[in-house]
Amino acid sequence: MSSTVLYMSMSLDGFIAGPNERPDNGLGDGGERLHEWTEGLEDLAQADEGDRKVLEDFLSTGAVLAGRGTFEPAGGWGGDHHDGVPIFIFSRHQPTPEYAQWPAVTFVSDIGDAVRRAKEAAGDKNVLVHGVGTAQHCLRADLLDEIQIHLIPVLLGEGRRLFEHLGAEHIELDTTQVVRGREATHLRYRVRR
Amino acid sequence: MSSTVLYMSMSLDGFIAGPNERPDNGLGDGGERLHEWTEGLEDLAQADEGDRKVLEDFLSTGAVLAGRGTFEPAGGWGGDHHDGVPIFIFSRHQPTPEYAQWPAVTFVSDIGDAVRRAKEAAGDKNVLVHGVGTAQHCLRADLLDEIQIHLIPVLLGEGRRLFEHLGAEHIELDTTQVVRGREATHLRYRVRR
Numbered sequence: 001m002s003s004t005v006l007y008m009s010m011s012l013d014g015f016i017a018g019p020n021e022r023p024d025n026g027l028g029d030g031g032e033r034l035h036e037w038t039e040g041l042e043d044l045a046q047a048d049e050g051d052r053k054v055l056e057d058f059l060s061t062g063a064v065l066a067g068r069g070t071f072e073p074a075g076g077w078g079g080d081h082h083d084g085v086p087i088f089i090f091s092r093h094q095p096t097p098e099y100a101q102w103p104a105v106t107f108v109s110d111i112g113d114a115v116r117r118a119k120e121a122a123g124d125k126n127v128l129v130h131g132v133g134t135a136q137h138c139l140r141a142d143l144l145d146e147i148q149i150h151l152i153p154v155l156l157g158e159g160r161r162l163f164e165h166l167g168a169e170h171i172e173l174d175t176t177q178v179v180r181g182r183e184a185t186h187l188r189y190r191v192r193r
Numbered sequence: 194m195s196s197t198v199l200y201m202s203m204s205l206d207g208f209i210a211g212p213n214e215r216p217d218n219g220l221g222d223g224g225e226r227l228h229e230w231t232e233g234l235e236d237l238a239q240a241d242e243g244d245r246k247v248l249e250d251f252l253s254t255g256a257v258l259a260g261r262g263t264f265e266p267a268g269g270w271g272g273d274h275h276d277g278v279p280i281f282i283f284s285r286h287q288p289t290p291e292y293a294q295w296p297a298v299t300f301v302s303d304i305g306d307a308v309r310r311a312k313e314a315a316g317d318k319n320v321l322v323h324g325v326g327t328a329q330h331c332l333r334a335d336l337l338d339e340i341q342i343h344l345i346p347v348l349l350g351e352g353r354r355l356f357e358h359l360g361a362e363h364i365e366l367d368t369t370q371v372v373r374g375r376e377a378t379h380l381r382y383r384v385r386r
Contacts, residue, residue, distance in 0.1 A: 012342070012366065012382070013356035014207040030363060139348070149205070153366035153382055155332070157359040163206035166350040170223060173205065173346035178373050185371055185380065189205070189346055 002119045003145035004065065004138060006129040007058055008162055009034040009184070011152050015159040016132060026073025028159050034152050037184040051181035054148070059083070062125025065090065065118040070131035072099060079104055081128075086121040090114045090134050111137040136165055144191055147173065150184040195312045196338035197258065197331060199322040200251055201355055202227040202377070204345050208352040209325060219266025221352050227345050230377040244374035247341070252276070255318025258283065258311040263324035265292060272297055274321075279314040283307045283327050304330040329358055337384055340366065343377040 010016050011034060018028030027035070041047045041055055064087045071077075071089050079102025081087055087105045089095070095107050108114035115138065118127040126146075129138060138144040177188035203209050204227060211221030220228070234240045234248055257280045264270075264282050272295025274280055280298045282288070288300050301307035308331065311320045322328060322337065331337040370381035 012340075012380075013359070014354070019361060029361070033363060147205075151380070153368045155356055155359055155364040155366070157356075157363065158361040161207070163348055163350075166206070166348060168212060168222070168351040170226060170350065171348040173348070175346045175373070175376075175378060178371060178378055180368070180371050183368075185368060187205075187344070187378065 002062070002122045002124060002126055004115055004119070004127045004129050004143060005061070005146040005148055006135050006138070006144055007148045007150075008130070008135070009037070009150040009152055010162050011154050011156040011159075013155045013157070014161045014163060015156040016162045018156060018159040021160060023073055030156065031159060033154055033156070034150075037150060037152065037181060048182035050179040050186060051184070053179060054150070054181065054186045057148075058128065060125060061085065061128035062122030063088065063118040063127045064130065065114055065127050065134060066130035067091065067132075067134040068093075068095075069133055076102065076105065078102075086118070088114050088118045088121070090137065111141055111143065115143045132160060132162055132164075135162065139166055139171060139191075142191075142193070146176075146191065147187075147189040149187045149189075150181075151187055152184055195255070195315045195317060195319055197308055197312070197320045197322050197336060198254070198339040198341055199328045199331070199337055200341045200343075201323070201328070202230070202343040202345055203355050204347050204349040204352075206348045206350070207354045207356060208349040209355045211349060211352040214353060216266055223349065224352060226347055226349070227343075230343060230345065230374060241375035243372040243379060244377070246372060247343070247374065247379045250341075251321065253318060254278065254321035255315030256281065256311040256320045257323065258307055258320050258327060259323035260284065260325075260327040261286075261288075262326055269295065269298065271295075279311070281307050281311045281314070283330065304334055304336065308334075308336045325353060325355055325357075328355065332359055332364060332384075335384075335386070339369075339384065340380075340382040342380045342382075343374075344380055345377055 018031035172192040173189035179186040211224035214221040365385040366382035372379040
């Protein structure tokens with residue numbers, strides 16, 4: 001069965017972007033630090049075994065669900081995140097024309113609808129979930145099945161945190177996998193119900 | 194050589210206590226969730242191997258450095274944190290009489306002085322550092338050598354975060370150990386200089 005899996009690189013102090021995020025500064029000041037672990041991984045054969053395992057898993061997802069805040073600064077991934085899989089963008093607003101041009105990309109304004117359609121499109125593969133806002137919406141609506149954190153050994157100090165605005169109710173997780181990469185520690189959790 | 198090592202149980206969303214911390218509610222509402230992993234570990238022989246390794250390490254420290262916010266809600270550990278090792282409490286204020294009664298406990302008002310005296314007292318053992326305020330003071334003054342996080346698979350949602358008020362300068366870490374316990378994932382870092 002298809003799971004929604006949030007993939008995010010996060011600093012030990014919980015940030016997924018540095019301060020001063022803007023469309024032309026999508027990761028915030030210094031936020032690229034959190035993605036250095038992926039450098040040189042284009043050639044998976046050369047990758048550290050732990051990193052390769054996690055990246056292969058990432059690339060085996062059958063659909064992408066993200067928010068506009070992730071999609072637009074990334075240039076919409078040119079309409080193809082990986083392998084041409086369907087991309088669902090959760091957004092309350094209609095897309096601007098430049099982002100409405102790709103056949104694989106669908107804008108959906110309701111989070112439940114977005115998850116349902118992404119799961120359908122993914123078939124028996126998982127849905128890759130990206131972005132803070134989408135993650136928080138999914139968590140609050142109990143629509144997130146798994147969390148894959150690439151934990152980076154740095155304290156960013158300032159920026160945007162991944163887990164905020166979730167309310168005081170605890171969300172219990174089960175640790176399903178701990179994998180050390182060259183630099184990142186890859187932590188996988190299942191959201192308990 | 195003696196290292197200062199911060200030991201803290203932290204939720205995946207970065208909290209070390211729940212909301213509404215008070216002297217009579219030292220871990221905040223629901224904060225005891227973060228310490229459940231230590232239940233039943235009084236008998237180390239029965240403990241999960243990963244948890245045991247980390248606890249033995251914790252108990253081999255030769256001095257304790259903590260703040261009043263940790264010390265007082267814990268009843269001053271009755272003056273003995275473990276094995277009667279010297280305890281240094283970082284505090285700008287003089288202790289109230291009930292907390293000034295134990296010979297192993299010294300109040301120190303300067304963080305640099307507190308670290309120096311705790312390291313001296315620990316000899317060639319490490320110094321166990323406890324508490325948010327003390328951790329943040331040590332990090333800002335570049336006096337923390339290592340960080341041992343017991344990462345708990347829960348999103349607490351609200352409460353007190355461990356890493357805050359550190360400023361925008363990145364603090365780089367090296368991951369030195371990743372150990373899975375029964376429930377917690379024990380992550381150890383060395384602060385890079």
